Every structure is written in structure tokens, then in C-alpha cells.
Amino acid sequence: MNSFLTFFYDRFALRIKNKILFSVLAxxxxxxxxxxxxxxxxxxxxxxxxxxxxxxxxxxxxxxxxxxxxxxxxxxxxxxxxxxxxxxxxxxxxxxxxxxxxxxxxxxxxxxxxxxxxxxxxxxxxxxxxxxxxxxxxxxxxxxxxxxxxxxxxxxxxxxxxxxxxxxxxKAQFAYLTRIRTNTLIAGLAILLGIAAVVILISHSITRPIHNLYAGMGKVNEGDLNIQVPVVSKDEIGYLTTTFNGMIDSVRISNERIVAMMESSRRFVPDQFLN
The missing domain is CATH 3.30.450.20 (PAS domain)
Structure with missing residues (x-):
């Protein structure tokens, strides 16, 4: 199950990054x-x-x-x-x-x-x-x-x-035009690389909370109910993370109550039935 979540996240995050990067660069x-x-x-x-x-x-x-x-x-x-x-x-x-x-x-x-x-x-x-x-x-x-x-x-x-x-x-005029075109293309390439770097950083900041959320889901899938996913933003993903943390807290509390009830019920059951 955890490997499936990791695979799904990688595909999802990669698509988001690629779409953002491709759209901005285009x-x-x-x-x-x-x-x-x-x-x-x-x-x-x-x-x-x-x-x-x-x-x-x-x-x-x-x-x-x-x-x-x-x-x-x-x-x-x-x-x-x-x-x-x-x-x-x-x-x-x-x-x-x-x-x-x-x-x-x-x-x-x-x-x-x-x-x-x-x-x-x-x-x-x-x-x-x-x-x-x-x-x-x-x-x-x-x-x-x-x-x-x-x-x-x-x-x-x-x-x-x-x-x-x-x-x-x-000759001089066309040579000047060639220099202008070459310098402008070089400048454009430099700007393009700069924009690509900025977009990658921005897309990483967008997908990082999703990664944290999927990592938390993987921990829960392994049975760890003490996980708390850090909330790094106040947008929809932040709201989803807060809701997820609250849901896990509720599940953990309910699980603790069930365990406590089972422990309290053990005294009414003869030992021979428990062994």
C-alpha cells in the first residue's frame, strides 16, 4: 500500500511540476x-x-x-x-x-x-x-x-x-543586426534558465506539502497513529492537512478508548478463557 502511495505521489507531483514549468516557459x-x-x-x-x-x-x-x-x-x-x-x-x-x-x-x-x-x-x-x-x-x-x-x-x-x-x-548594418540578435538570444536563454529555476522552486514549495501529506498517510497505513503532518500553508492544502491531522487524532483517541474498554473488560473474563 505504501509503495502505491509513493508511486501515486511521484506521478502526481511530477505532473504538477511539469505542467507549471511547461506553462510558464511556453x-x-x-x-x-x-x-x-x-x-x-x-x-x-x-x-x-x-x-x-x-x-x-x-x-x-x-x-x-x-x-x-x-x-x-x-x-x-x-x-x-x-x-x-x-x-x-x-x-x-x-x-x-x-x-x-x-x-x-x-x-x-x-x-x-x-x-x-x-x-x-x-x-x-x-x-x-x-x-x-x-x-x-x-x-x-x-x-x-x-x-x-x-x-x-x-x-x-x-x-x-x-x-x-x-x-x-x-555589411556593417547586417553585422550589427547579427550581433543584436545573438546577444538578445543569449540574454533570452539566461532569462529562460532563471525563470525555470524560479518555477522549479515554486513548484517544489507547492508539492512539498502534498509530499508530507502522502508520507503521513503512509505512516498511518503502517499503524502509526501518532503522526502529525506539519501545516506549512493556509491554503486548501493546509486545510486538508489540518483536517487529516484532526481525523488521525480522532482515530487514535477512539482506538485508545477501545483498548481501554477491552482492558477493563478483562477482569470479568476468567483467566482460563484468556490463555
């Missing part, structure tokens, strides 16, 4: 995961937006400078020197290309691109004084590709004398 993971995802996405959007604005501003400065100071068709060497210097000044610029009206690359920071003719809607749109910006996340590193008209301004009536194209690296 709620934390859901809330923390959703919060982390939201913050990470917002941070990514903000960083990319900031990078777009910076890259677009750099491209606009290049375009205005080229329009005001150079003739696209005739000053390819001077333009080459200018864009090489600009790239040294802006370390995040992977590549700068300057195209004429025929979409031929007349100057480039990558000499392999020189005199190549490009095709694509974004280049044709740039000749119509419309800029284009694209995000590329493929290897070897993420970058922004901006195609911008070389003209007097953004108005559609302005004539584009050429096109400037830049590729601006996003």
Missing part, C-alpha cells in the same frame, strides 16, 4: 519570441532606411557634382579621378559607375566595367530623370544599388546628361 517563449521578432524587424527597417537615406544622399551629391563640373561625354578621365577619390572618402562604397546617354560606362571604380554597355529598365528610367534603388542580400555581402540621373534636379522636365550608379555596402 508563455515566456511566446511573448519573448514575438517581442524579439518585432524589435528585430523594426531595428532592421530603421537601419536599412537610414542606410538608404545615406546612400541616396551620397548619390545625389555625386550626380550634382558631375552635372555642374564635368561634361559626361568629354571628361571621362577627370570623372574617373573624381569617383576614385569619392570612393576612398566613403569606405562603404563598393562601386561607382558613370554612364553616358548611350548607357555606356565611361568611368568606373572597377576598371573591368569600363566601356561596357548596360541594359535594364532602371537605366532607361534614369535617362528620363527617375532614380531607382534596390536591395541585394546575396553573397559575398549585402548592398544597396542606386541608379540616379545626372541632371539639374529631380523635376521630370530636367534633361539627364548621363547616369551615375553606386553600390553601397550594408
Amino acid at each position: 508563455i515566456f517563449i511566446v511573448i519573448y519570441g514575438a517581442t524579439l521578432s518585432y524589435i528585430y524587424n523594426r531595428l532592421e527597417e530603421d537601419l536599412l532606411q537610414s542606410a538608404r537615406q545615406e546612400a541616396l544622399s551620397t548619390t545625389q551629391i555625386l550626380a550634382v557634382t558631375l552635372y555642374r563640373n564635368y561634361e559626361i561625354e568629354n571628361d571621362s578621365r577627370e570623372i574617373q579621378s573624381y569617383i576614385l577619390g569619392a570612393r576612398k572618402y566613403k569606405s562603404n562604397l563598393l562601386e561607382i559607375n558613370v554612364l553616358d546617354r548611350n548607357l555606356e560606362i565611361i568611368s568606373s571604380t572597377d576598371e573591368d566595367n569600363l566601356f561596357a554597355t548596360v541594359v535594364g529598365r532602371k537605366y532607361a528610367s534614369a535617362l528620363e530623370n527617375t532614380s531607382a534603388i534596390q536591395l541585394h542580400t546575396e553573397e559575398p555581402e549585402p548592398y544597396l544599388n542606386i541608379v540616379y540621373p545626372i541632371s539639374a534636379g529631380p523635376a521630370e522636365s530636367n534633361y539627364a546628361t548621363g547616369v551615375v550608379e553606386i553600390k553601397s555596402s550594408l
Whole structure:
């Protein structure tokens, strides 16, 4: 009987602990995961937006400078020197290309691109004084590709004398996002372990009174009616423990009375019947 009670308690207590632990951890993971995802996405959007604005501003400065100071068709060497210097000044610029009206690359920071003719809607749109910006996340590193008209301004009536194209690296931004994500996951894991430890302690404090009660039942099952289970709380389990102690006291008192009655009755029974 005692082994059955022990087995039943172990199963019952284990289920309580597991349910409490699983429920708390599951709620934390859901809330923390959703919060982390939201913050990470917002941070990514903000960083990319900031990078777009910076890259677009750099491209606009290049375009205005080229329009005001150079003739696209005739000053390819001077333009080459200018864009090489600009790239040294802006370390995040992977590549700068300057195209004429025929979409031929007349100057480039990558000499392999020189005199190549490009095709694509974004280049044709740039000749119509419309800029284009694209995000590329493929290897070897993420970058922004901006195609911008070389003209007097953004108005559609302005004539584009050429096109400037830049590729601006996003390696630093994505590395920062990776560090943020890694640090946040590590912090989340640490918090998760801390919560698990606290939940285990709390669940132990909940199941300990039950264990004491089952241990008391085992003692009673062995015939020990002098057992008193300690009352460690004032909740339902505490009330149940107090009731159990009172019940055992009543049984013990009744048993003592029965024994006393039997002892007092022995004098009316001849000894030969007792032996």
C-alpha cells in the first residue's frame, strides 16, 4: 500500500511540476519570441532606411557634382579621378559607375566595367530623370544599388546628361543586426534558465506539502497513529492537512478508548478463557 502511495505521489507531483514549468516557459517563449521578432524587424527597417537615406544622399551629391563640373561625354578621365577619390572618402562604397546617354560606362571604380554597355529598365528610367534603388542580400555581402540621373534636379522636365550608379555596402548594418540578435538570444536563454529555476522552486514549495501529506498517510497505513503532518500553508492544502491531522487524532483517541474498554473488560473474563 505504501509503495502505491509513493508511486501515486511521484506521478502526481511530477505532473504538477511539469505542467507549471511547461506553462510558464511556453508563455515566456511566446511573448519573448514575438517581442524579439518585432524589435528585430523594426531595428532592421530603421537601419536599412537610414542606410538608404545615406546612400541616396551620397548619390545625389555625386550626380550634382558631375552635372555642374564635368561634361559626361568629354571628361571621362577627370570623372574617373573624381569617383576614385569619392570612393576612398566613403569606405562603404563598393562601386561607382558613370554612364553616358548611350548607357555606356565611361568611368568606373572597377576598371573591368569600363566601356561596357548596360541594359535594364532602371537605366532607361534614369535617362528620363527617375532614380531607382534596390536591395541585394546575396553573397559575398549585402548592398544597396542606386541608379540616379545626372541632371539639374529631380523635376521630370530636367534633361539627364548621363547616369551615375553606386553600390553601397550594408555589411556593417547586417553585422550589427547579427550581433543584436545573438546577444538578445543569449540574454533570452539566461532569462529562460532563471525563470525555470524560479518555477522549479515554486513548484517544489507547492508539492512539498502534498509530499508530507502522502508520507503521513503512509505512516498511518503502517499503524502509526501518532503522526502529525506539519501545516506549512493556509491554503486548501493546509486545510486538508489540518483536517487529516484532526481525523488521525480522532482515530487514535477512539482506538485508545477501545483498548481501554477491552482492558477493563478483562477482569470479568476468567483467566482460563484468556490463555
